[in-house]
Amino acid sequence: xxxxxxxxxxxxxxxxxxxxxxxxxxxxxxxxxxxxxxxxxxxxxxxxxxxxxxxxxxxxxxxxxxxxxxxxxxxxxxxxxxxxxxxxxxxxxxxxxxxxxxxxxxxxxxxxxxxxxxxxxxxxxxxxxx
Amino acid sequence: xxxxxxxxxxxxxxxxxxxxxxxxxxxxxxxxxxxxxxxxxxxxxxxxxxxxxxxxxxxxxxxxxxxxxxxxxxxxxxxxxxxxxxxxxxxxxxxxxxxxxxxxxxxxxxxxxxxxxxxxxxxxxxxxxxxxxxxxxxxxxxxxxxxxxxxxxxxxxxxxxxxxxxxxxxxxxxxxxxxxxxxxxxxxxxxxxxxxxxxxxxxxxxxxxxxxxxxxxxxxxxxxxxxxxxxxxxxxxxxxxxxxxxxxxxxxxx
Numbered sequence: 001x002x003x004x005x006x007x008x009x010x011x012x013x014x015x016x017x018x019x020x021x022x023x024x025x026x027x028x029x030x031x032x033x034x035x036x037x038x039x040x041x042x043x044x045x046x047x048x049x050x051x052x053x054x055x056x057x058x059x060x061x062x063x064x065x066x067x068x069x070x071x072x073x074x075x076x077x078x079x080x081x082x083x084x085x086x087x088x089x090x091x092x093x094x095x096x097x098x099x100x101x102x103x104x105x106x107x108x109x110x111x112x113x114x115x116x117x118x119x120x121x122x123x124x125x126x127x128x129x130x
Numbered sequence: 131x132x133x134x135x136x137x138x139x140x141x142x143x144x145x146x147x148x149x150x151x152x153x154x155x156x157x158x159x160x161x162x163x164x165x166x167x168x169x170x171x172x173x174x175x176x177x178x179x180x181x182x183x184x185x186x187x188x189x190x191x192x193x194x195x196x197x198x199x200x201x202x203x204x205x206x207x208x209x210x211x212x213x214x215x216x217x218x219x220x221x222x223x224x225x226x227x228x229x230x231x232x233x234x235x236x237x238x239x240x241x242x243x244x245x246x247x248x249x250x251x252x253x254x255x256x257x258x259x260x261x262x263x264x265x266x267x268x269x270x271x272x273x274x275x276x277x278x279x280x281x282x283x284x285x286x287x288x289x290x291x292x293x294x295x296x297x298x299x300x301x302x303x304x305x306x307x308x309x310x311x312x313x314x315x316x317x318x319x320x321x322x323x324x325x326x327x328x329x330x331x332x333x334x335x336x337x338x339x340x341x342x343x344x345x346x347x348x349x350x351x352x353x354x355x356x357x358x359x360x361x362x363x364x365x366x367x368x369x370x371x372x373x374x375x376x377x378x379x380x381x382x383x384x
Contacts, residue, residue: 001270002226002270003267003274004273004275005271005357007278011286011289011290012280014292014293014294015295016295036295040299042353043298043299043300049140050143052353052355053143054143055295056215056218057143059295061215084152085151108294110288110289110292
């Protein structure tokens with residue numbers, strides 16, 4: 001049996017993954033929503049399907065990593081398969097000389113009555129790339 | 131053809147993603163054998179995709195038969211396993227279609243009449259079960275929406291319009307309650323009507339036309355192009371020879 005599609009739980013929240021890196025001069029870069037930037041790129045250039053798929057992948061890996069790294073501030077990849085995958089993904093999105101990486105995973109949900117967005121932090125972790 | 135295009139479009143991203151993933155083999159012998167190509171692909175993705183495209187091109191040019199059906203299904207399953215992290219509804223629909231397509235072969239025509247009758251029976255059963263499964267997708271989705279408060283109230287449209295990982299920002303939808311309510315109920319009514327009206331000769335083409343518009347909207351507004359395309363492709367299974375003639379007639383008239 002296939003479906004149902006567009007069930008209530010899936011359309012209420014928008015997951016976001018932000019990445020920030022610490023450079024050699026000791027400064028953290030501004031948080032970057034890599035997946036969303038890729039999605040916008042796809043929406044402006046619909047033939048760039050790979051951009052859309054990267055943003056889908058980012059949501060998948062963060063969602064799978066969430067139960068493994070919930071409530072932790074620091075991770076090193078030993079928390080589980082997906083936290084390891086998330087570290088590798090974040091490293092791929094960061095400059096090669098990054099000393100440390102911060103990953104913030106949030107769920108934004110639209111509030112119909114107040115017509116505003118409510119943001120919940122799922123995790124906010126720091127790790128040192130190998 | 132759809133599968134070949136999808137492989138080519140996703141080749142680059144899939145090769146990168148597979149290098150980030152850890153493939154955990156299943157303890158079951160049947161499952162690990164079934165997904166052996168996917169496991170092998172983790173180390174040899176370039177060769178895996180090259181073989182897949184070559185096999186798919188051969189299947190495209192060979193007269194469709196049960197063997198090519200099984201090979202196609204086997205490939206689709208393994209492609210799904212390789213790209214599981216970027217899979218969506220379209221991949222599940224493709225697996226379902228490729229499974230039923232195994233039975234949809236008219237060739238080879240056998241000399242034995244009994245076997246031929248059996249083959250035709252098998253063909254018709256596969257087509258019917260495939261149609262039934264597509265109709266059920268709408269039925270299940272329609273019932274789920276009917277049970278959901280946010281769909282009944284129209285709020286679901288407002289939520290979807292603010293799903294920033296989904297919704298196309300180039301398309302502005304005014305956040306109007308009446309509009310949301312109307313769009314929400316159009317969706318519910320269409321999904322509940324499709325599994326009924328699709329079987330009737332007079333309404334079949336109308337439902338398919340509405341369905342095509344419905345999925346084109348999902349394609350462009352919600353950034354899930356592969357799902358929209360897959361569902362539109364799946365509609366071909368409902369088209370009878372008379373429908374093709376009617377479409378052709380309409381074209382000639384216009």
